[in-house]
Amino acid sequence: MTIRPDLAEKIAGRVRYATDLEVPGxxxxxxxxxxxxxxxxxxVDLGPARARPGVVAISATELAALVGGxxxxxxxxxxxxxRVEYLHQPVAAVAAPSLAEARAAAKAVRVEVEPLPxxxxxxxxxxxxPGSSAxxxxxxxxxxxxxxxxxxxxxxxxxxxxxxxxxTASVHQVxxxxxxxxxxxxxxxxxxxxxxxxxxxxxxxxxxxxxxxxESIVVEGTWVGGGFGGKGASFVEPWALLLARAxxxxxxxxxxxxxEFLLGRTTLPxxxxxxxAVSAGAIRARxxxxxxxxxxxxxxxxxxxxxxxxxxxxxxxxxTFEVEGYAVRTNKPPFGPHRAPFAPQxxxxxxxxxxxxxxxxxxxxxxxxxxxxxxxxxxxPFGQPITDFGLAAAHAAARELADDWRRAAxxxxxxxxxxxxxxxxxxxxxEARVTVSADxxxxxxxxxxxxxxxxxxxxxAVAERRTGLSRHRIRVEYGDTASAPYDAGVxxxxxxxxxxxxxxxxLVQILGTLAQRAGAPTPVRLAEGxxxxxLEGRGQRWPIxxxxxxxxxxxxxLTAHGKHYGRGGKIDESLVVDGTxxxxxxxxxxxxxxxxxxxxxxxSVRVVRYAAFQDVGTVVDPPTARAQVEGGIVxxxxxxxxxxxxxxxxxxxxNAGLVDYRLPTISEAPPIEVTFVEGHPGxxxxxxxxxGEPPIIPVPAAIASAVRAAVGAHVTELPLNPERxxxxxxxEEP
Amino acid sequence: xSAHPLRLRVNGRPVELADVPVTERLLxxxxxxxxxxxxxxxxxTGGCGACTVLVDGRSTLSCLTLAQEAAExxxxxxxxxxxxxxxxxxxxAFEAVGAVQCGYCTPGFVMALTGxxxxxxxxxxxxxxxEELGGNLCRCxxxxxxxxxxxxLRAEAASR
Ligand code: FES
Ligand code: FES
Numbered sequence: 008m009t010i011r012p013d014l015a016e017k018i019a020g021r022v023r024y025a026t027d028l029e030v031p032g033x034x035x036x037x038x039x040x041x042x043x044x045x046x047x048x049x050x051v052d053l054g055p056a057r058a059r060p061g062v063v064a065i066s067a068t069e070l071a072a073l074v075g076g077x078x079x080x081x082x083x084x085x086x087x088x089x090r091v092e093y094l095h096q097p098v099a100a101v102a103a104p105s106l107a108e109a110r111a112a113a114k115a116v117r118v119e120v121e122p123l124p125x126x127x128x129x130x131x132x133x134x135x136x137p138g139s140s141a142x143x144x145x146x147x148x149x150x151x152x153x154x155x156x157x158x159x160x161x162x163x164x165x166x167x168x169x170x171x172x173x174x175t176a177s178v179h180q181v182x183x184x185x186x187x188x189x190x191x192x193x194x195x196x197x198x199x200x201x202x203x204x205x206x207x208x209x210x211x212x213x214x215x216x217x218x219x220x221x222e223s224i225v226v227e228g229t230w231v232g233g234g235f236g237g238k239g240a241s242f243v244e245p246w247a248l249l250l251a252r253a254x255x256x257x258x259x260x261x262x263x264x265x266x267e268f269l270l271g272r273t274t275l276p277x278x279x280x281x282x283x284a285v286s287a288g289a290i291r292a293r294x295x296x297x298x299x300x301x302x303x304x305x306x307x308x309x310x311x312x313x314x315x316x317x318x319x320x321x322x323x324x325x326x327t328f329e330v331e332g333y334a335v336r337t338n339k340p341p342f343g344p345h346r347a348p349f350a351p352q353x354x355x356x357x358x359x360x361x362x363x364x365x366x367x368x369x370x371x372x373x374x375x376x377x378x379x380x381x382x383x384x385x386x387x388p389f390g391q392p393i394t395d396f397g398l399a400a401a402h403a404a405a406r407e408l409a410d411d412w413r414r415a416a417x418x419x420x421x422x423x424x425x426x427x428x429x430x431x432x433x434x435x436x437x438e439a440r441v442t443v444s445a446d447x448x449x450x451x452x453x454x455x456x457x458x459x460x461x462x463x464x465x466x467x468a469v470a471e472r473r474t475g476l477s478r479h480r481i482r483v484e485y486g487d488t489a490s491a492p493y494d495a496g497v498x499x500x501x502x503x504x505x506x507x508x509x510x511x512x513x514l515v516q517i518l519g520t521l522a523q524r525a526g527a528p529t530p531v532r533l534a535e536g537x538x539x540x541x542l543e544g545r546g547q548r549w550p551i552x553x554x555x556x557x558x559x560x561x562x563x564x565l566t567a568h569g570k571h572y573g574r575g576g577k578i579d580e581s582l583v584v585d586g587t588x589x590x591x592x593x594x595x596x597x598x599x600x601x602x603x604x605x606x607x608x609x610x611s612v613r614v615v616r617y618a619a620f621q622d623v624g625t626v627v628d629p630p631t632a633r634a635q636v637e638g639g640i641v642x643x644x645x646x647x648x649x650x651x652x653x654x655x656x657x658x659x660x661x662n663a664g665l666v667d668y669r670l671p672t673i674s675e676a677p678p679i680e681v682t683f684v685e686g687h688p689g690x691x692x693x694x695x696x697x698x699g700e701p702p703i704i705p706v707p708a709a710i711a712s713a714v715r716a717a718v719g720a721h722v723t724e725l726p727l728n729p730e731r732x733x734x735x736x737x738x739e740e741p
Numbered sequence: 742x743s744a745h746p747l748r749l750r751v752n753g754r755p756v757e758l759a760d761v762p763v764t765e766r767l768l769x770x771x772x773x774x775x776x777x778x779x780x781x782x783x784x785x786t787g788g789c790g791a792c793t794v795l796v797d798g799r800s801t802l803s804c805l806t807l808a809q810e811a812a813e814x815x816x817x818x819x820x821x822x823x824x825x826x827x828x829x830x831x832x833x834a835f836e837a838v839g840a841v842q843c844g845y846c847t848p849g850f851v852m853a854l855t856g857x858x859x860x861x862x863x864x865x866x867x868x869x870x871x872e873e874l875g876g877n878l879c880r881c882x883x884x885x886x887x888x889x890x891x892x893x894l895r896a897e898a899a900s901r
Contacts, residue, residue, distance in 0.1 A: 017844030018835050020779025020819030105791040183783055183791055183845040184882050191884065232781075232845030233880050264784040458843025458881045630839055634882060638842065642881030665788030665878070672875040674868065676884040 010478050011631075013456060025187035025202035025229040026261055033189065034063065034102035036250050036260035037109035039116045040269075041091035041098050044338040044658025046120035048089055048098065055115040056101050062112040066099035073252050079218035082305050085245045090589050091120055092303045093340050094658050095269040102250040102258045129278055129298040129335045137280045137296050139514075141333070142585070148301050149309035149334035151316060151586030155388065155584040156327030161292030164642025165284030165657045169364045173279045174716055175352035175725040176651035177300070179271050180345050181670060183484060184232020187261035190247035197252070198225045199244050204234040204457055210488045212241035213248065227487035228455035233644070236344030237271060238457070239498045268652065268663035272343025275300035276654075277352060279319060281360040284736025285368050290379055292327035292575075295319045299349070302339035309334035311342055311349055313587045317389065318353035321361065322398055322428040322596060323379040325388045332586075338658040344498065346639065347429060347700035351646050351707050355725055356425035358708035363721060373406045373424055380435030381428075381594075390579030391590050396696075397622030397687030398428055398596035398665045404682065405598035405620045412602050412616075413716075419604055420615060421717025425708025431697030432499025433690045436572035437506035438492035438601065441470070441513035443521070444587075445539030445552040446562030447480030450510055453491035454502065459638075460631035461502035468628040469507040469692045473514045475532035480540060492568065498696025503627055504690055505571050511692040518542075520565060525549040573690060593689045595696040597621045599640070599709040601677075605717040609738065610729035612648055612714060618680040619705075623697035624689035636681045636702040643706025645671045651726050744847060749814055751775060752821025761808050768792045768803035779848050783878075786846050792875030793849040793856075794805065800856025802876070817855075819848035828855040830897065834890040844879035850887060853877050854894065862900035867875035 016022050039051075053064040065073065067086040079085070086098055103109040114434060126132060132146045142150040162168055188201035197219060203209050206226040214221045231238060231258075247260035262270065282294040297316060301309050312334040358376075359479050365375035380402060385393045399731050405424055412422045442449040448470050456462045467481045485491060522531045527544035534543045538550040552560070559565050576590040602615040619636050626632045649669040653661045662668045688694025707725055715721055720735035744760035747821040751771070758774060768785070771777045771794065783791030785804045795817035822828030831854045836838075841847050857873050865873075871888065879887060 011841070012841055013844065014836055014839060014841055017841045017847050018832050019823065020848040020851075022844055023778065024781075024845065026782055027772075181880055182843070183789060183878065184781070184843070185783075231843060233843040235880070264786065264788075458845075460842065484863055634839070634842060634886060637883035637885040638881050639883070641885075642880065664786060665784050666786070670880065672878065672886075673884045673887060674871040674875055676888065679883065679885055 010464065011460060021328040022230045023116055024184050025189065025200065026184055028200060028229065028259060029187040030189065030257050033257040034104060034254050035106040035109040035260055036100055036102045036114040036247055036258050037458045038097040038246065039099035039101065039113045039118060040095035041120060042118060043091065043120050043122045044094040045125045046091055046122045048087060048091055049121055050117060050119035051099050052117035053099060055117060056112040059108065059112050059115065061108065062101055062103045063250060063344070064099060064112065064116060065249055065253050069253065069667065073216050073249050074219055077218035080215045083216060085216055085249060093338050097246065100246045100250055101431065102254050102523050125338045125656070125658045126336070127654060127658050129274065130336055133298055133336050136298060147333050148304055148306045148336045148338045149312050149586060150215055151313045151588060152296050152331045152584040153582045153588055154329040155582050156292070158292050158294060158327055158329045162284045165291050166286040168282065168284050169369050171360055171363060171723060172284045173281065173356040175277045175355065176725050177273065177275045178345055178646050178650045178670065179268060179273045180235035180237035182235055182237055183234030185264060185267050186238065186243050188244050188247050189257060189259045190244065190251040191257040192248060192252040195223045195225055196225065197248050199248055200227045201244055202231045202238055203228050204231065204238045204498050206453055206488050207493055208239060208496045209241045209244055213245055216241065216245045217248065225487050225489045228485065231455055231457040234457040234497065235346045236348060236498060237273065239344055239496055253296050255355045265663050265667065268668065269660055270340055272341050274349055274352070275302050275339060275342050275344040279356045281356060283360065283364045285364060288368060288370055290323065290325055293320065293325050294328065295330045295428050297332035299334050300337050300339065301334040301342040302337055304334065304336065304341040306336065314589050315349045315353055316588065318350050319357055320388050321357035322381045322426065323361070323376070324385065325380065328388050339654060346642060346703050350427060350429060350704045351643055352725060354425065354704050355711055358425045359711050359723065362712060374427070377402060389582060389588060391576045395596040395687040395689065397684045398598065401596065401598040401620035401622050401684045402426060404684065405600050409600045410599060416602060419717060420602055421605065421713045421715065422600065422602045422713070423709050423712025423716050424598065424600055425705040425712055426596065426615055427701070427704030427708065428594060428596035429701045429704055430590065430593055431504055431595060432501040433504035433697065434573040434575045434592045435495035435499065435501055435505060437494035437509045438568060438570045439506060439509040439513055439566050440492050440566060441510060441517065442564040442566040443517050443551060445550065447482065447540055448474065448476060450483045451486055451491055452483070452506060452727055453486060453488065453494040454497050454506065457497050459635055461497060461699065464628050464631045465503040466507055466510050469503065469510050470514060472627065472693055473511050474518065475534060476517055476540060477535065480535065485709055500701065503692070503695055504697045505573060507692045507695070508571035509569040511569065512571060512706045513567040516567040516569065517565055521554050524554045593696060595622050595689060595701050597652060597701050597705050599705040601709040601713040603710065603713040603717055605714055605732065607718050610732035610736065612727065612732070614644060614677040614710070617677045619702060620682045620684055621698065621701060622684045622687055623698055624687060624691065625685055625694040626683050627693065627695050632683065633681050635698045637679050638678035639702030640679055640706055641676045643703040644675070644710065646726065647707035647710040648726050649728060744834050745809060747808055747812055747886060749811055749816055751816045753824065763807065763809050763810045766804055767806040767808045767811050770808040777818050777820050781845055782849055784812060790853060791846055791849040793852040793860065793877065795852055795856050798856065798859055800853045819851060822851060822855055824857065831855045831858065831894060833893050838886050838889045838893065840882065840886035840890045846879040850877050854891060858894060858898060863895045867892065867895060872875060
């Protein structure tokens with residue numbers, strides 16, 4: 008039986024999301040879009056909008072006055088002053104008594120932009136790539152380069168060299184609930200209720216964008232209708248707050264679905280060049296080059312490139328290598344995180360490429376991969392020691408299942424295997440205030456439940472496991488950024504792993520204090536008794552009520568403040584030639600098996616069944632863990648098969664809606680078998696590893712491998728839509 | 742813009758509104774005028790199913806329905822579906838299998854499934870039955886738990 012405290016409320020339609028917020032006297036906000044993808048801003052005339060009754064309008068010129076003359080981060084102002092850099096970039100905002108009036112007022116704002124040449128994609132910046140290097144090109148936001156060993160010599164002397172180019176598409180998070188918030192400003196108190204994966208992150212962003220001190224900002228998270236990375240940073244909040252300040256009234260601002268697509272910060276297209284040198288069945292050297300479209304991400308601030316490169320080497324021993332990546336600025340919105348940012352794309356590339364390499368040297372792909380797979384105690388190509396890693400065990404189990412499925416597969420079906428590894432963001436810190444009383448355990452923390460269950464279920468499961476107290480006596484509470492202790496956010500699969508450690512830390516303190524007061528033999532646990540919750544040690548029991556001081560009783564129990572600030576590993580910095588590379592905090596991964604049926608005529612793919620072997624360390628709550636894996640896999644099927652945001656040469660998104668940007672539907676979701684590979688503990692409480700992101704990573708790789716097995720099409724681009732499969736089949740024809 | 746009085750029944754209760762523009766969508770009438778915020782607003786273009794309600798027992802996208810089209814009709818929303826026997830069974834099945842994560846798709850799915858069971862019962866093959874739900878998107882669950890709930894409901898319907 009699932010214990011989700013939010014279940015009944017959600018099924019009854021009683022929870023309120025940010026899109027549902029309304030308060031008396033509030034105004035509705037709307038954004039004024041830039042008419043071209045790149046240009047010099049000539050005029051933003053708010054006059055016609057302001058002439059309408061009840062309308063408030065603001066643009067860059069009002070910024071300083073609205074924030075009391077302070078100066079926000081010059082690199083990312085709320086509204087552009089001189090130049091627009093992507094189509095629909097908000098250049099002004101309005102608020103009005105109704106949404107219809109707000110939209111009409113937004114349309115009335117007169118915007119004049121002198122168009123400049125649009126840099127639409129990475130190919131426009133690097134036409135001769137990979138034959139050229141262009142670290143100094145003005146469109147390069149970041150450049151990373153690292154190498155180990157004599158790469159040229161290894162490639163010159165290898166028996167076989169395989170060179171391929173891969174392309175991956177732009178994908179959106181498409182949380183079902185669009186971004187929305189309600190802002191109120193009173194004097195120096197800037198308050199916003201918002202749908203976010205990180206209330207403290209929003210506070211920090213708002214402070215930096217507007218230039219106001221964090222202490223005067225209060226962010227309260229609402230229920231979140233799905234995040235997937237899209238709600239990890241501030242988005243609509245600065246505009247709503249500025250409008251509320253200008254209007255002197257609360258302002259609600261929500262994006263339409265079209266705006267979600269047009270403005271969303273998400274994974275953008277990439278081109279990857281893969282080269283592998285093999286002798287005597289072993290990888291001698293690899294060269295990986297990446298062009299990652301980062302849209303209007305700020306120069307020098309691109310994390311994605313240095314982080315992704317490692318995932319392009321894959322979880323494979325590689326003695327000699329060279330990696331080079333460019334973050335390329337284009338006239339698109341900034342790059343943003345999408346569930347395991349860019350990792351499913353990397354896994355698709357490295358898995359498909361190594362499968363091709365194995366075939367060329369005549370070795371069964373799974374055997375070739377197994378022979379090179381990282382194991383606990385080894386080191387990564389960047390010289391970081393590999394801590395408990397269960398991918399080899401997961402892969403072995405997946406291989407066996409894949410062989411069974413292969414034997415049973417009818418003609419036209421194909422069985423494929425794909426792997427992926429991940430490092431969770433458990434280094435990002437968190438704190439929790441935990442109180443134990445005769446009534447049970449209360450956990451006060453700063454996050455809202457985004458759907459995965461990691462907050463409401465995960466934290467309670469940690470407390471249950473630590474104390475033995477049953478979960479109906481454990482309550483997870485949240486506060487706004489003024490009342491709750493700090494936490495980095497619900498992202499990076501870190502909630503249980505990091506915030507859960509903070510909860511555990513507080514509970515260990517409390518159990519220690521109680522045991523000492525009772526003189527109880529350790530270890531102690533909590534249990535329900537006649538007088539409420541009791542401390543238990545070696546069969547003896549002490550009612551909690553008797554162990555509290557009068558003051559504690561008056562305050563509702565014994566409270567402890569738990570903290571967890573993790574540490575990452577280290578890489579061998581001597582390998583770095585340019586830019587920043589990142590170490591992993593832990594090692595997790597999965598091996599997936601897919602069976603597909605491919606129509607060789609049309610190239611259409613149906614996923615018949617699917618199995619996942621997940622390296623999780625320890626499962627803290629089996630039903631929510633399984634739900635994460637199922638959800639991640641189906642989201643990955645979208646990345647693998649249908650999802651692709653298509654941008655024109657003018658920087659226009661051509662499919663900004665659900666009709667042309669296709670998500671998986673219920674009848675396309677295959678039956679999924681989930682197996683948890685335990686026993687390779689991670690950094691989380693009780694050895695748990697994060698599970699929000701890892702299940703999506705191997706999906707495109709597994710599907711590509713299955714499609715190849717079914718019809719022989721080696722597709723080197725994502726998504727694997729019918730057109731690309733048909734094209735690959737043509738190529739394969741003798 | 743012309744506005745007219747509008748009479749409908751919502752969750753069993755009569756509702757009379759004085760001036761409802763001909764262009765107003767049922768979704769906005771329910772959420773805005775009647776404060777029935779359980780019906781979710783998603784894409785507003787018929788692509789996600791979050792706004793599904795029952796109009797005279799049939800599952801209907803309220804974002805693509807004009808309020809005036811629903812004049813005199815009986816509207817059931819997530820707030821009222823629990824009083825309907827089929828709706829109650831669907832809600833119980835969702836709870837039993839835990840077919841919910843963020844919950845944003847949930848009201849729409851509960852309404853669509855209720856409408857479909859009323860209309861089709863266990864008659865159509867399960868695959869076809871699921872295809873009928875293709876207009877309801879869920880980004881969180883991967884549909885697995887929703888399919889399990891639907892299968893249990895169909896088995897129950899078949900045994901009735
Ligand atoms: S809101 Fe009606 S279908 Fe999406
Ligand atoms: S539970 Fe989040 S969209 Fe379905």
